[in-house]
Amino acid sequence: MEASLRRPLVAVAVALLCCRCGVLSFPDPREREALIELETSMQVGGQVVLTDAEKRLDAVLLKMKQRELMKEEFPPAMHFFKARPLIEASPIFTLLQKMPKGAALHVHDLSMGGVDWLVKNVTYRPNCYMCVTDKSSLRFTFSSQWPKTLPHCSVWSLLEQLRAKTVNVTELDNSIMGNLTVFTDDDPERVYPSQDAIWGDFEQAFQALWGLVTYAPVFREYYYRGLQEFYSDNVMYLELRALLPELYELDGSTHDRVWTLKTYQDVTRQFKDEHPDFFGARMIFSVHRGVNTSTMTEVVERAMKLQRDFPEIMAGFDMVGREDSGKPLWYFREVLSLPAEGDEPLPFFFHAGETDQEGTDVDQNMLDALLLNTSRIGHGFALTRHPVAKLLSRKRGVAIEVCPISNQVTMLVKDLRNHPAAALMSEGHPLVISSDDPAMFGSSGLSYDFYQAFVGLGGLKANLGTLKELAMNSIRFSSLTLKQQQDALALWQKRWEKFVSENAP
The missing domain is CATH 3.20.20.140 (Metal-dependent hydrolases)
Structure with missing residues (x-):
């Protein structure tokens, strides 16, 4: 809120509170309403004047949100993956x-x-190679000839050949996709028990993305x-x-x-x-x-x-x-x-x-x-x-x-x-x-x-x-x-x- 707009409301609220200082009496509902109005006006969007159409849409949103809050499973209180x-x-x-x-x-x-396209399109292109690191992460590269082996990584595999001899290609693709994100269908609190764990996987996933992108x-x-x-x-x-x-x-x-x-x-x-x-x-x-x-x-x-x-x-x-x-x-x-x-x-x-x-x-x-x-x-x-x-x-x-x-x-x-x-x-x-x-x-x-x-x-x-x-x-x-x-x-x-x-x- 602009300071010039907020100042009168603040002055009113301060005056009301000062008048009540040390007074033992039933609180005046008007004072309460003034303070609530002041707080509301201070929030992000508190000074936005809505049109009639916006007010109607706002009323719809409020009802939606009230229903959301009544649900047993409230999304913001849950891990995003769930x-x-x-x-x-x-x-x-x-x-x-x-x-x-x-x-x-x-x-x-x-x-x-999204990584779906990287897995289902990019890794299916010719000359795409993959290796597995000693931390069980993946690395990729495109090359016109067999690439030199990376430190701490297995011998490169040409993905076209690897898929040709793989019984369950979908399982292989899902495994690749899992290496390119930190998202998991398992319990995220168990998979990532600490900040070090999530950041470690995050950095490995980023390095896996690198050779493709x-x-x-x-x-x-x-x-x-x-x-x-x-x-x-x-x-x-x-x-x-x-x-x-x-x-x-x-x-x-x-x-x-x-x-x-x-x-x-x-x-x-x-x-x-x-x-x-x-x-x-x-x-x-x-x-x-x-x-x-x-x-x-x-x-x-x-x-x-x-x-x-x-x-x-x-x-x-x-x-x-x-x-x-x-x-x-x-x-x-x-x-x-x-x-x-x-x-x-x-x-x-x-x-x-x-x-x-x-x-x-x-x-x-x-x-x-x-x-x-x-x-x-x-x-x-x-x-x-x-x-x-x-x-x-x-x-x-x-x-x-x-x-x-x-x-x-x-x-x-x-x-x-x-x-x-x-x-x-x-x-x-x-x-x-x-x-x-x-x-x-x-x-x-x-x-x-x-x-x-x-x-x-x-x-x-x-x-x-x-x-x-x-x-x-x-x-x-x-x-x-x-x-x-x-x-x-x-x-x-x-x-x-x-x-x-x-x-x-």
Whole structure:
């Protein structure tokens, strides 16, 4: 809420409470209503004025949510792997799939699209080889000749030959698919008893994906299909954390990061041409936070040059990987100060606060991200434990990129009703909803995370105004220029009005 709008309500509430101080009498219902109204006005969407059609749709949503809360199995209170079929059966989820959600601002490039296509299409292509590591994970490569054996990996098998002599090919394909995600049909609490366990499998799955997705012909198709997946889920714009890998060809030759970035640019333009109501995508060049200072210096300098040479597609820079086991932001403070010292624009979009290890060096990442002038904070799960960082992010308008399913799967929170972002939503803190690594979690697009945020984090208080503001936030807090944001919001508004008119009774 704008400060100018909130101030009169706050003044009234304070005056009412002060008048009652020390008075032992039956509470005035008018005072109670005023305080409830104040709290409601402060939440995300609390100042959104709904049209008559929006009010009718909001009433429908409220009834849906009341019925959802009465069910014995409440999806936000369950692990997502168990809750997914219940979510998919929910009429709220069906409605959210139709809703124009604006932008997805926290998605990783190599886990943005479903793995079914990779297994059923890509691994069936000629010259696809697979080996098994000593950790029982898989590695893939495409090669015109038999590849050299990797360290800690079995001899390569040509998948075409392996399938020809396999009795149950479906079982083999399912096994491959299981290696490309952390999703499991078994009890997830038993399969992943700790954060170390889930992160270990997550990193192995990512490495298994690597050889398939970084094959140049596949890379173009995978990115296009990823855009299609989000577009089909009514997302009109994306900002991807992109490692910009060196892509390889069948003969073993490789392309540099500039070539990869140009590929992103070309495919994005093609997709926009073919889908005029899609607004585009930009890349946040990322590096693993486990690198040393020398490598980080090289990467930051490269990022500055890419930002200068490709302003259309480059949004900025970030560090990725498990925060608890990586180096804290403060460790790289001198390197990360290079853009400011050289007067080179390089916006930061730092992952920070994706931890429950209170009081550690890593736990200070959110404050350090703000000191380094980050544009947004990825995850920010620990923000409510840091009042100074919370105050600064609110004052500066630095949005928190909330990824509910990711935080639950990586065991930061069990019941999403207890997610710290529930308090941030109640306070109207600047935030956006995103899906992080949907392919890894057996999710897709943005609707699953919107469901968890709307039903779990928001509870009965969250209404259509909440959804509307979250969608608009995703454009307002994007890296787009002010003019581009205005154009995107105008395009979104048309889609929103159509959505309301088609679904309001």
